[in-house]
Amino acid sequence: MTSSPEGLVLRATEVHKHFGRLHILKGVSLDVRPRETVCIIGTSGSGKTTFLRCINHLEKIDGGSIEVNGHPIGYRMKNGRLVEDSERNISRQRTEIGFVFQRFNLFPHKTALENVTEAPIQVRGVSKQEAVSDAEKLLARVGLADKKDTYPGKLSGGQQQRVAIARALAMKPALMLFDEPTSALDPEVTGEVLDVMEELAHEGTTMIVVTHEMGFAKRAADRVVMMDEGVIIEEGSPEHFFESPTHERTKAFLSKIL
Amino acid sequence: MFVHALWATVYISIVAQVLGIILGLIAALMRMSNFRPLRFLSGAYVLVFRGTPVLVQIMFIWLIIPGRTVGFGAFTLKQEVFAGILALGVNEGAYMREIIRAGIDSIDKGQMEAGKSLGMRYGAIMRRIVLPQAARVIVPPLGNEFNNMMKTSSLVYIIGVYELFSDAEQVFSSSGNVAPFIAVAFWYLVLTSIWSIVQASIERRLAVSEHGDELSLRERAVAVWTEGGGVSRLGDWPFGAGGRWRGRS
Numbered sequence: 001m002t003s004s005p006e007g008l009v010l011r012a013t014e015v016h017k018h019f020g021r022l023h024i025l026k027g028v029s030l031d032v033r034p035r036e037t038v039c040i041i042g043t044s045g046s047g048k049t050t051f052l053r054c055i056n057h058l059e060k061i062d063g064g065s066i067e068v069n070g071h072p073i074g075y076r077m078k079n080g081r082l083v084e085d086s087e088r089n090i091s092r093q094r095t096e097i098g099f100v101f102q103r104f105n106l107f108p109h110k111t112a113l114e115n116v117t118e119a120p121i122q123v124r125g126v127s128k129q130e131a132v133s134d135a136e137k138l139l140a141r142v143g144l145a146d147k148k149d150t151y152p153g154k155l156s157g158g159q160q161q162r163v164a165i166a167r168a169l170a171m172k173p174a175l176m177l178f179d180e181p182t183s184a185l186d187p188e189v190t191g192e193v194l195d196v197m198e199e200l201a202h203e204g205t206t207m208i209v210v211t212h213e214m215g216f217a218k219r220a221a222d223r224v225v226m227m228d229e230g231v232i233i234e235e236g237s238p239e240h241f242f243e244s245p246t247h248e249r250t251k252a253f254l255s256k257i258l
Numbered sequence: 259m260f261v262h263a264l265w266a267t268v269y270i271s272i273v274a275q276v277l278g279i280i281l282g283l284i285a286a287l288m289r290m291s292n293f294r295p296l297r298f299l300s301g302a303y304v305l306v307f308r309g310t311p312v313l314v315q316i317m318f319i320w321l322i323i324p325g326r327t328v329g330f331g332a333f334t335l336k337q338e339v340f341a342g343i344l345a346l347g348v349n350e351g352a353y354m355r356e357i358i359r360a361g362i363d364s365i366d367k368g369q370m371e372a373g374k375s376l377g378m379r380y381g382a383i384m385r386r387i388v389l390p391q392a393a394r395v396i397v398p399p400l401g402n403e404f405n406n407m408m409k410t411s412s413l414v415y416i417i418g419v420y421e422l423f424s425d426a427e428q429v430f431s432s433s434g435n436v437a438p439f440i441a442v443a444f445w446y447l448v449l450t451s452i453w454s455i456v457q458a459s460i461e462r463r464l465a466v467s468e469h470g471d472e473l474s475l476r477e478r479a480v481a482v483w484t485e486g487g488g489v490s491r492l493g494d495w496p497f498g499a500g501g502r503w504r505g506r507s
C-alpha cells in the first residue's frame with residue numbers, strides 16, 4: 001500500500017471510452033487521496049459504472065490515463081507507445097483494487113468463508129490457515145461470523161453483499177470501488193450494508209462509491225462528484241450538494257432523488 | 259470370451275468418452291478465444307466431425323493409422339482398437355464442445371468479472387469458478403452422451419474390433435441363429451440401465467449443496483424406469499439448461 005509520489009491513490013486523467021460509436025466517457029478526471037471516500041452520483045446512463053469498470057480495467061479505455069498508486073492500469077509503455085499490458089500484470093494490478101458489484105457476484109458453489117479465502121489463497125499464496133483466520137475476522141467485521149459456512153443461495157441480499165465486501169477486503173486493496181452496492185437490495189436491508197460501508201469510510205479505507213443514497217453520502221463522503229453524459233459536471237463536499245448545488249442538471253437530479 | 263466382449267465395450271466407451279470430454283473442453287476454450295485462428299480451427303473441427311457419419315470417420319482413421327499395434331509396454335493397444343477409440347473420441351469431442359460451451363455460457367459473466375477483480379487469472383477462474391458451476395449444466399447431457407457412446411461403440415465392429423456386437427455377429431455368422439442379437443440387445447440394456455443409475459446419483463450429488471434432500475438408491479432406480487433415464491428431474495436444476503440436449507441425433 002505504498003503511495004505514489006504525489007500521494008494519490010487514484011489519478012484518472014481525461015479518460016475516454018467508446019462503445020462502438022457511442023462516446024460514453026468524455027474526458028473524466030478524478031483524483032482520490034489516501035483515506036478519502038468519494039461518492040459518485042448521476043443520472044442513469046451517465047457512465048458511472050463504466051468509469052468504475054475502467055479503473056480496474058474490466059473495460060479498456062480509449063484515451064487518457066488511469067493510475068492507481070502511481071502505476072498505470074492496463075497499459076504500459078513499449079517503444080514509446082502505450083500498449084495493453086499482459087494479462088498477468090493486469091491481474092496483479094487488480095489485486096490492489098477491490099470491486100463490489102451491484103449484483104454481488106458471489107461464487108454460489110462456495111461457502112461465505114470460501115468466497116473470502118479464495119483469492120488470498122489462489123492469488124496471494126497465503127496459507128489456508130492464515131486465510132481462514134483473516135476471513136473469519138472479516139466476516140465478523142461485516143457482522144456475519146455465524147454465516148461463514150453458509151452458501152450464498154441461503155443468504156439474504158444484504159448478507160450476500162456484506163460477504164462480497166469482505167471478499168474484496170480480503171485482498172487488502174489500496175482502493176475499494178462500490179457500484180451501487182445497495183440498489184439491488186430490498187429497502188429494509190440496505191441499512192446493514194451502508195452501515196458496514198460507513199464504518200469502512202470512518203476507518204480510513206480509500207473508496208469510491210457510486211450511490212444514490214444521499215444519507216450515506218452525507219455521513220461518509222469527503223467529496224461528492226456528479227457525472228452527467230460522460231463528464232463530471234460538479235464536485236464538492238456533501239454539504240455543498242445539499243445546500244447550494246450550482247449546476248442546473250445537478251439541481252434537477254437531486255430534486256428527483258431527495 | 260463373452261466377458262471380454264462386454265469389457266471391451268465398457269472400456270472402449272469410457273476411454274473414448276474421456277477423450278471426447280478433453281477434446282471438447284479444448285475446442286470450447288478455443289472457440290471462446292480472442293485469437294481468430296483458434297476459433298476457426300474449433301469451428302472447422304465441429305463442422306467436419308458433426309457433418310460426416312461416424313462410420314466413415316472410423317473407417318478413415320483406421321485406414322490412416324499404420325502398424326498392428328499402437329503404444330508401448332503396458333499401454334499397447336491393437337491398431338484397430340486404438341483407431342476405434344480415437345475415432346469415437348474425436349467424434350464425441352465435436353458434440354462435447356457444444357455441451358461444454360453451453361455449460362460455460364450458462365454461467366453469469368459476473369462470475370468471471372468477480373474473479374478478475376480479485377486478481378485471479380483466466381485459467382484459475384475457469385478451473386475454480388466457472389467450470390465447477392458449469393458442471394451442473396454439463397453433466398446431464400454428458401450422461402446422455404455416454405449412454406449414446408456405449409451403443410455407438412458397436413460400430414467399431416466394422417474395423418474388426420472385438421466387442422459386444424461383434425461377438426454376437428460372430429455367433430450369428432456361424433450359427434445363423436438370431437438369438438445372439440437378442441442377447442446382445444439385453445446386455446446393452448443392462449449397461450445403459452446401470453449407467454442411468456450412476457448418472458442419477460452423480461447429478462444428485464452435484465445438486466446437493468444447494469438442494470437439500472437426496473434420493474435413495476431405490477428411488478433412483480424407480481425414477482430410472484419410470485422416467486426413462488437419469489436425466490429425470492432436470493426441473494430441479496439451478497441453471498435448467500440441461501434438458502435441451504436430451505436425445506440428440
Ligand SMILES: Nc1ncnc2c1ncn2[C@@H]1O[C@H](COP(=O)(O)OP(=O)(O)OP(=O)(O)O)[C@@H](O)[C@H]1O
Pocket residue numbers: 019022024042043044045046047048049050051
Ligand atoms: N458493454 C456495453 N456496450 C454498449 N454500450 C454500453 C455497454 N455498457 C454500457 N453501455 C452504455 O453506456 C452508457 C453508460 O452506461 P453506465 O452503465 O456506465 O451508466 P451508469 O451511469 O452506471 O447508469 P446506471 O445509473 O443506470 O447504472 C449507457 O448508455 C449504456 O447503455
Ligand SMILES: [Mg+2]
Pocket residue numbers: 048049050179180
Ligand atoms: Mg451503473
